[in-house]
Amino acid sequence: MNARRHNLANVLATGVVAAVLVLTGLFWARSLWGTLRHNWRFHAVPEVRVGWSSPFLWERGNDPNLGAPYVLTARPLPDAPLRAGLGLVQYVLSRMPMGPESYVYRWSLHPDEDCLYYDRTLGQIVYNGTKKVTNLDGKPAIAHFSYYAGPEGVALLPDEKLGRFIDPIVDRFPLRPLIVYDRGLTRFFAIDWTGQAVRKGPELPQDGRHRPVQIGMLEKNQQSLQVMFVQSDKDRSGRHIPASNFMVGPFPMTHRTPVLDASGRIDLLDMDTLELVRSEMHLRAPASLYSRGGIATPKEVAAYSVSPISSRPPGGGGTWTYAGCSVAALSRDGTSVRLDVFDPNGRVVASNETTVPQHVRTGGGGLTLAKLALESLHPPIFLFLSYFPASQFEATAGYRSLLLLPDSFLAMKARDKEGRPIEEFFASMVFMIPALILVLLLAWRVDRDGGRIGLSKNERTAWVAGTVVFGLPAYITYRLTRPKVTPVTCANCGMGRRPDLEKCHHCGSPWVVPELVPPAWRVIGEPEPAEDGSPSEAQPASSPVQ
C-alpha cells in the first residue's frame, strides 16, 4: 500500500472513531440538558388537573351544584420520559416477556407458574398452566396442562384444525376471556380457556379505517406519565358520597373495552358480540414549542394513558356501566401534558393541558438556548437530514438517536406544517444558522492551518468540504491526522516551510544545497618525515558559490 492510500485509510479510520465518540458525547450532553429542562418544567408546571361531574347518568338534569367534584390529574414524572426512551430500556420493554411488544403475554421464570404466549411456528396461542389434582393415593398434587388456541378453537394438543393466527395483539387483562385481534385475519376473537372455546367477531372492512394497535390497557411508556383519579368524599352541599360508585383505571368494569387505532382514534369493543363500535374519542397531543397539538397517532406522543370510567348508579342493581374515558398524553419532548375526559358518546366534557409559554420564561429560556447550542455542535449533514423524516419519527426516537436528531428545533419546525412547503423548509433551516456559522469558522481554521503546513490546494479543499459537511468530528480528525512537522525558515521568503518537502510551499524555492567541491590536497600513502611535525599546507576548500 503506498503512502497516499495508507494516509487515506488512517484519515477514514480516525474520522469514524472521532465521529462515534463525539456523537456519543453530544448525545449525553443533550440528554443531560433535556433532563434538566424536563425537570425544570416538572417543577414549574407540576400537573394538569381536570374536574367534571356531568357525564354520569343519574346526575343528568339535576342541579349541577349537587354534582360530586371528581378530579383527574396527569403529570409527567421527573427524568422518566428521557430514561424510558433510551435504547436499553426500549430493548427490555420490547423483548422481555409481558412487554408491550412481546409475544409472551404471561410468564414466570418458574416452570410451575402460568405462561401464555404466541407460538409463531404453530400460529397458535399457547397457555401453559398448573392445577391442583388429587392422586390415586388421595394426596394433593400439581398437574401441568397446555392449551393451544387458534382461530377455530382450543385443544389440548396443537392441531392444524385450530387454524393459525397471523399477527395477533391481545388484551393483557387476565381476568376475562382473552381478547385477541388478528391483524392478518382482521377480526376479534375471544378465547375462553375454561370452556375451551373461541368466539369470532365479524370481519372488519379492509378499507384502512380500522387498524387496531392496542386492546384493553391502552398505555405507552406508563412509567413516564402518572394519571390519578381523586374523588372528594363530600359533594358541594356537604353530603357524604359513597366512594365505590366510580372506577377510573386501566381496566374497564363493563362489557366494553377500549381499542386504540393506529390513527389515534379510540373505539370501543363490545366483548359480548366482539363488534367494534366506532367512536369520536382521539388521542390528543398537547401543544408545545412549534406544535399546536391536536389529534395525534400513538407514535406521535411520548406517552399516553387511557382510563375507562365505569360507574354504578344508585338503584342500578350494582351493575357497572360505561361512563366515558379519560385520555392523557405527553408531548414528544416530555414537557407538556394534555388530559381529556370524554362522555360515553365520545364528546369531550372536560379538558386541560400544560400552557405553552414556559419555554421562554426565566430559566426555561436559558435551557432552551443551551439545547440549540448543543444541536449546533452536531454534524450539519445529520442535522439537515433530520428535516426530511421529521414527521415519521416515533416520539421517543430522539432519546436514543445518535445520528439524526428527531427532537431538534429543525425537526420540530419541520413537523409544524402550516404554510407552503418551501416557506416551511426555509423557516426550518433558520435553526441551522448557528451550526453553519460554527462549521464555517472551523473550515476557515482548517484552511488557514493547511496553508501554513503546506497542504496542497486539493487537500485543503477536501478538508474544508469535509469540515463543512461533518463539522466537529471532521475538524478533530484533521487535528489528529495533519502532518506533524516543525517548520523551518525558508532562506528565500523567510516564512516557515516544511523540512520534508523539496520546495518551499510558499515561494517554491528549493533547498540551497552546498555544492561539494573536492579539495585540491590529497593524503598519499607515503610515511611522513619524522622530523617534520608541522601539518602540510592544504588549499582551502572553495565556497559553493565559487
Added chain:
Amino acid sequence: MLTLIRREIQDNLVYALAPCAVSAMCIGAMIYASFVGVEVAMPAIICSTLLLLASFVGFSILGAAQMYGDRARRISPLLSTLAVTRHRILAARVLVGILAVLLATVPVLATAVILLRMFAPPLEFYRRMVVEIFLTAVLMGTACYSIGLLVGWTTNRAWLILGNFLLLTLCVSLMGVKGFGPEVMLLLLVFIAAVWGRTWHKFTSASL
C-alpha cells in the same frame, strides 16, 4: 506467530486472566440464582453484572498494557530486528485480546444456555435475546480492548489514564443509548474496525 502470542500472554498474564476470574464469578452467581431463585440471588446477580462491566475495563487495561509496555520498553523495535514484521506483532497482540474477550464471555453464554434449558420454560424469545446480548457483550469487550490499544500507544501517563477512562465511558455508554440489538452491533463493528485501522497506522508508521 504462536511464539509471539505466547509471549504476549506471558507478558500480560494478570490482565488476560482477570476477566476469566470475573467470568467464573458470574457463572457461580448464575448457578446459585438458578437453584435458590432470582429474588434471593438478586444481590449476587447485581454484583456479577457489575463485575462483568468491570471486565470491560479489564480488557481496556490489557490493550493499554500491551501498547504502553511496548512503547516504554521498546519491544517492537527490538523484535523488528528479527524475522518479524510489525504487522505480525500487532496481529498477535490483537489475537490475544480477542482470546481474552472470548474466554471471559463464552463460558458465561454456555452456562446461561444450559441453565435456561434446565430451569426455564422452552420459549423462543430466550434464544434471540441470549444471542443478541452475548454478541453485544463480545463486541463491547473487543471495543474496550481496542480503545486500550489506541490509547496505550503513548508515553504520557496522564493521557493513558484519563483518555482511557473517557473513551471507555463513552464506548460502554453506547449500550445504554442503543440497547443490545443489531443496530449497536453494527455500530460497534464499524467502531472496532476504525480503531484497529488507526492503531495499525500508528503502530506500523512509528519510528524505530
